[in-house]
Amino acid sequence: MSSISSRLRPTAAALGGLGPSQPVTGLVWRSGSLIAIIFILALLAWRAPLLLSPGNIGLVLAQASIVGTLGFALTLVVAAGGRDLVKGGIDLSLAANLGLSAALYASLLTAGWGDLPALGLTLLAGLGVGLLNALAVTVIGILPLLATLATMSVCAGAELVLTENLTVPASSPFLDWLAGQGPLDFPVMAWALLVLAAILALLLHGTPLGLRLYGVGGNPAAARAAGLRVRFYLALSYVLAGLLAAVAAVLAVAFTSAATPGSDEMLLPLIVTTFLGTVFSSRLRPTIGGTLLSALFVGFLVNGFQLLAISSYWANGIQGFLILVVVATTRKLGPGARR
Amino acid sequence: MTNLILRHGITVVTVLAFAFFGWNAQGFLSVPNLASVLVNNVALLAIAAFAMTLVVRTGGIDLSIGTAIDMAGLAFVAALRVNLGVTIAVLAGLAAAAATGGFNALLITRLKISPFLATLGTLFIGHSLQQLLADGGNPIYVTAASLPPAFQFLGHGLILGVHLRIWLVVILALAMALLLSRSSFGRRLTASGMQVNVAWYSGLPVDRDIALVYVLAGVICGIAGVLLTAGVSVYVPFAGNAFLLNAIGATFIGTTLSRSHVANVQGTLLGVILISVAANGLLLIGWNFYWQQLATGMVIFLALAFTFGGRRLAGGTP
Numbered sequence: 001m002s003s004i005s006s007r008l009r010p011t012a013a014a015l016g017g018l019g020p021s022q023p024v025t026g027l028v029w030r031s032g033s034l035i036a037i038i039f040i041l042a043l044l045a046w047r048a049p050l051l052l053s054p055g056n057i058g059l060v061l062a063q064a065s066i067v068g069t070l071g072f073a074l075t076l077v078v079a080a081g082g083r084d085l086v087k088g089g090i091d092l093s094l095a096a097n098l099g100l101s102a103a104l105y106a107s108l109l110t111a112g113w114g115d116l117p118a119l120g121l122t123l124l125a126g127l128g129v130g131l132l133n134a135l136a137v138t139v140i141g142i143l144p145l146l147a148t149l150a151t152m153s154v155c156a157g158a159e160l161v162l163t164e165n166l167t168v169p170a171s172s173p174f175l176d177w178l179a180g181q182g183p184l185d186f187p188v189m190a191w192a193l194l195v196l197a198a199i200l201a202l203l204l205h206g207t208p209l210g211l212r213l214y215g216v217g218g219n220p221a222a223a224r225a226a227g228l229r230v231r232f233y234l235a236l237s238y239v240l241a242g243l244l245a246a247v248a249a250v251l252a253v254a255f256t257s258a259a260t261p262g263s264d265e266m267l268l269p270l271i272v273t274t275f276l277g278t279v280f281s282s283r284l285r286p287t288i289g290g291t292l293l294s295a296l297f298v299g300f301l302v303n304g305f306q307l308l309a310i311s312s313y314w315a316n317g318i319q320g321f322l323i324l325v326v327v328a329t330t331r332k333l334g335p336g337a338r339r
Numbered sequence: 340m341t342n343l344i345l346r347h348g349i350t351v352v353t354v355l356a357f358a359f360f361g362w363n364a365q366g367f368l369s370v371p372n373l374a375s376v377l378v379n380n381v382a383l384l385a386i387a388a389f390a391m392t393l394v395v396r397t398g399g400i401d402l403s404i405g406t407a408i409d410m411a412g413l414a415f416v417a418a419l420r421v422n423l424g425v426t427i428a429v430l431a432g433l434a435a436a437a438a439t440g441g442f443n444a445l446l447i448t449r450l451k452i453s454p455f456l457a458t459l460g461t462l463f464i465g466h467s468l469q470q471l472l473a474d475g476g477n478p479i480y481v482t483a484a485s486l487p488p489a490f491q492f493l494g495h496g497l498i499l500g501v502h503l504r505i506w507l508v509v510i511l512a513l514a515m516a517l518l519l520s521r522s523s524f525g526r527r528l529t530a531s532g533m534q535v536n537v538a539w540y541s542g543l544p545v546d547r548d549i550a551l552v553y554v555l556a557g558v559i560c561g562i563a564g565v566l567l568t569a570g571v572s573v574y575v576p577f578a579g580n581a582f583l584l585n586a587i588g589a590t591f592i593g594t595t596l597s598r599s600h601v602a603n604v605q606g607t608l609l610g611v612i613l614i615s616v617a618a619n620g621l622l623l624i625g626w627n628f629y630w631q632q633l634a635t636g637m638v639i640f641l642a643l644a645f646t647f648g649g650r651r652l653a654g655g656t657p
Binding site: 090136140141142143145146147149150151152153154155156157158160161164165268271272275311313314315316317318319320321323324327328 | 456463466470588631632640646
C-alpha cells in the first residue's frame, strides 16, 4: 500500500504541470457553467413540456449513448495526450472507426455469424484501429492530429470497400435486447451509457492508472522524470479509445438496426461533446463526468429543437457556436486564464 | 545521409509512382491523360493546399478551407443568379471566402482560440449556413440565361493553349514562394511558426500577421471555389470539404522537402502531384472509387510515417 502511495506522489507532482488548482475560481466557474446549462434546459423544457417526460428522457439518453461513448474515448486520449490540439492528444479517427466497426459487425451478422463471435471480432477490429493510431503516434512519432486524420481516411475507405456505401441491415437476439427496454422501463442503451460512464469514471478518476494518464498528459517531461512509461500510457489511451469506438459501433447498429453510411458526421459532435465537457471540471480538464453531462446537454438541446420544430439545419451551427463560446470564455474568464 | 534520403524521399516516391503507373496503366503517360490530371485533379487541390501551406507555415491549421471554398461558390452563384455580372460575382465569391478567413482570424487572434478549434467551429457554422441558405444542401444551378462568355472562360478558358487553372496555379505558386522566402512578411510568418513567443517578444506584430494569413488563406480558397463552381456550372454544398484531407496530407508530405521541416510551396506541389497521380493511376488500373479512398488514405498514412519516422531516426524531434 505504501509503495503505491509513494509511487503516486511523483505522479501528482507531474499533475502540477496543469497549474495549481484554484478551488474558489474553479468552484464559481463550474457552478456558473452548470447554472447556464440548467437555465438553457429549463427554457427548452418550459417551451416544450414533453422534453422532460420519462419516455423522452430515455430516448435522449439512448440517442446520446453513441456520441457519449465516442466522447469518453476522446476524453481518454485528450487526458493522456494533453490539451494542445496539434501536438497533444486528439483522435480524429474515432467516428470513422465507428463506421468501419459497425459495417463489419452488421456484415458479420448478415453473413450468419453468431452474436458472440461477431461481437468479439468487431471489438477486436476497433482495438486494431486504436493500435494503429498508438503505433503511429508513439513509435513512428507522427503528430496525433495527422496520424489519426490518416487512419480516419483509411477506416472510411475500408468501410466503403466493405459496404459499397450501402446500408447493411442487421438483427440478432443481442441487438434486440440492446434496443429494447431495460429495468425501470428505461432503454437498455441508456443504462449502457450510464454503466459505461461509471466504469470509466472509476478507471480514470479513481485508480492510479487514471492518475498516471492525466500525469502523462499534463506534463510529459515531469511524468518521464517521475519514472512513468509515457509512451506506454499514451499508446494505451489510443488503444482503449479504439475499443470504445467499437462499443459505440455496436450501440449504433442496435439503435438503427443497421450499419449506415455517414458516420463521419459524428466527428464534430463528438469533439464538441468532449471539449464542452471540460467546463464542468474545475481545472478545465476533460473528465468522464463532464463528457457525460455535455453529451446529455447536446442531446437534450437537439431533441428540444426537434420538439419545438426548429429546423435541424441549425444544429451544426449551434454546436459550432457553443464550442467557440465555451473555448473563448474559458480562455478569458476560466481558471488559469492568460493575458 | 539519412537527412538526404528523407529530403528526396518524396521526389523518389513520386517518380516511382509515375514509373509504376506508366508501366501498368494503359494510357497513363499519354498527353491528354496527364493534361486532364493537371486540370481536373492537381489544379484545385494545389490552390487549396497553398492556402493550407500558408497557415501551417505559421504553426496553425485551417480545417475550414472547404467552408471558404463553398462560401465562395455560394456567393458566386448567388450573384450570378441575380444578374450582377461575372466580375461582381467573382468579387462576391472572393469576399465571402475572405470573410470566412476573417472570422477565423477574429477567433484566433482576438479571442485566443486555438486554430484547430476555431476553424472547426467555422466549419460547423459554415455547414449550418449552407444548409439554411441552400435549402438543406441542394445544389444551386447557374441558370442558362446568365452564362456570359466570361463565365465559360473562368471554367474552361485557355490562354496560349494552356488552361486558366494551370496559369493560376503557376502564378500563385510563384507569388507564394516569393512571399514566403523573399519578403520580410514571409520571414515573420516562419518565425511565428517556429517560436511564436520569441517572435512576440522580439516585437513582431504576430497577431496582425497571423490574422492576415487566415484572411489570405480564405481568399486563396475563394479562387479555388470560384474556379470549381465555374467549371461545373453548379454550386454543390459541402463540395469543398473533399479537399481538406488531401490538402493537409500534401502540405505535411511537402514539409519533408524543407531542411527545417517547414511547410513550403514546392513540397506542397509535389505532395499534390503524388496524391493526384495515385488517384488517377488507380482509376486507370481499374480500382473503383471505394478502393481508391482506401488507397489514398494509406498513401497519406505511409507518407506521414515516412516523414515523421525518418525525422525521429535522423534524431530531430518532430
